[in-house]
Amino acid sequence: MFVNGTKVVRKCVSMVAVSSALVWSLGAGAEKIYKQDPMDYVAPDYRPALEKRKGSFGAMEFSAETLPKIREGTKSWETPFLDAPKAEAKTLPGLTGQPDVNVYVINADADASAPRPAIIHTHGGGYILGTAKASVPSMQAIAEKHNCVVVTVDYRLAPETAFPGSLYDNYAALKWVNDNAQQLGVDRDRLVVMGDSAGGGHAAMLALEARKRGEISLKAQVLIYPMLDDRTGSTAPQPDWMGYLSWSASANRFGWSSLLGVPAGSDKVPEGAVPARVENLAGLPETFIGVGSIDLFVDEDIEYARRLIRAGVSTELFVLPGGYHGFQTDVPDAPDSKRFHAAVDRALERAFTQ
Numbered sequence: 001m002f003v004n005g006t007k008v009v010r011k012c013v014s015m016v017a018v019s020s021a022l023v024w025s026l027g028a029g030a031e032k033i034y035k036q037d038p039m040d041y042v043a044p045d046y047r048p049a050l051e052k053r054k055g056s057f058g059a060m061e062f063s064a065e066t067l068p069k070i071r072e073g074t075k076s077w078e079t080p081f082l083d084a085p086k087a088e089a090k091t092l093p094g095l096t097g098q099p100d101v102n103v104y105v106i107n108a109d110a111d112a113s114a115p116r117p118a119i120i121h122t123h124g125g126g127y128i129l130g131t132a133k134a135s136v137p138s139m140q141a142i143a144e145k146h147n148c149v150v151v152t153v154d155y156r157l158a159p160e161t162a163f164p165g166s167l168y169d170n171y172a173a174l175k176w177v178n179d180n181a182q183q184l185g186v187d188r189d190r191l192v193v194m195g196d197s198a199g200g201g202h203a204a205m206l207a208l209e210a211r212k213r214g215e216i217s218l219k220a221q222v223l224i225y226p227m228l229d230d231r232t233g234s235t236a237p238q239p240d241w242m243g244y245l246s247w248s249a250s251a252n253r254f255g256w257s258s259l260l261g262v263p264a265g266s267d268k269v270p271e272g273a274v275p276a277r278v279e280n281l282a283g284l285p286e287t288f289i290g291v292g293s294i295d296l297f298v299d300e301d302i303e304y305a306r307r308l309i310r311a312g313v314s315t316e317l318f319v320l321p322g323g324y325h326g327f328q329t330d331v332p333d334a335p336d337s338k339r340f341h342a343a344v345d346r347a348l349e350r351a352f353t354q
Helices: 044-051 067-077 133-146 165-179 198-213 249-260 298-310 335-353
Strands: 087-092 101-106 116-122 149-154 186-196 220-224 286-292 315-320
Touching: 044 335, 087 133, 087 165, 101 133, 101 165, 116 133, 116 165, 116 198, 116 335, 133 149, 133 335, 149 165, 165 186, 165 198, 186 198, 186 335, 198 220, 220 335, 286 298, 286 335, 298 315, 315 335
Parallel strands: 116 149, 116 186, 186 220, 220 286, 286 315
Antiparallel strands: 087 101, 101 149
């Protein structure tokens, strides 16, 4: 039998020995003993949607040559803004020696009856794709639901801007919100950093940078399948079916290499660029991490949550069985998607009400 051009060998194997009759050998140069269709691991509610774009990112070859075309295709991520709450494009001063930063400010109101919590949001896209504009409608919905202000940052993308350029953009936005809290109607004691995928990685970097600088206190970090470890898919290989259906190991290597300016998985990387490589996680804000069980990032996200807990950081980890990268946006009305969204909402509510 052939699946995606690969010969499949099926044997009866004790379920005690291996799960799903699948054995993988991940040593250097080792061959796979068994291979199944990646779709076998997807939760049933998401399979029809995935069949329409099976291996969309997994089939892409990311390179300096293909990146412009891929970016052109992601323009479809931008959809019309909601009628309310108000979203306003602003240009903020960058940090000293850095360029200005473009953001969208959502639901700000200096005349609000009481200061409200605020989210500094960083969009996804593997560090190489995406825009803040594409995140505005979903951030408007969150701002409305939680009666908060949201500032989503159009940070500079790699490889045109390597680390720490994007981190400086995001910190400049955080500092602007903190310094202008009164004019925005924001409570400085309830600042949350939030992002998905690479945006989750950026949010984690931002929390580390805020701890390092000691100027601004964060209430929480809400990380949606965050991209935290450059070694995933390089020096820490993953099974082919993990990430195949969305963000793949090869895409991950390109994204991280573009950001770091050195190959993903290198012995040395810029300090503060890779959250998973930061030795001391003590003193970070309370954390929510949500991820699907067949997301390329699942192992690194679980490990980061474990290390946060060991460091004394209040941490919630939500792993959804059969969830791939971006599952909840593909089928938002699926019961598991609703459970996932509810967990994120609870994390925000905890941060905003404690």
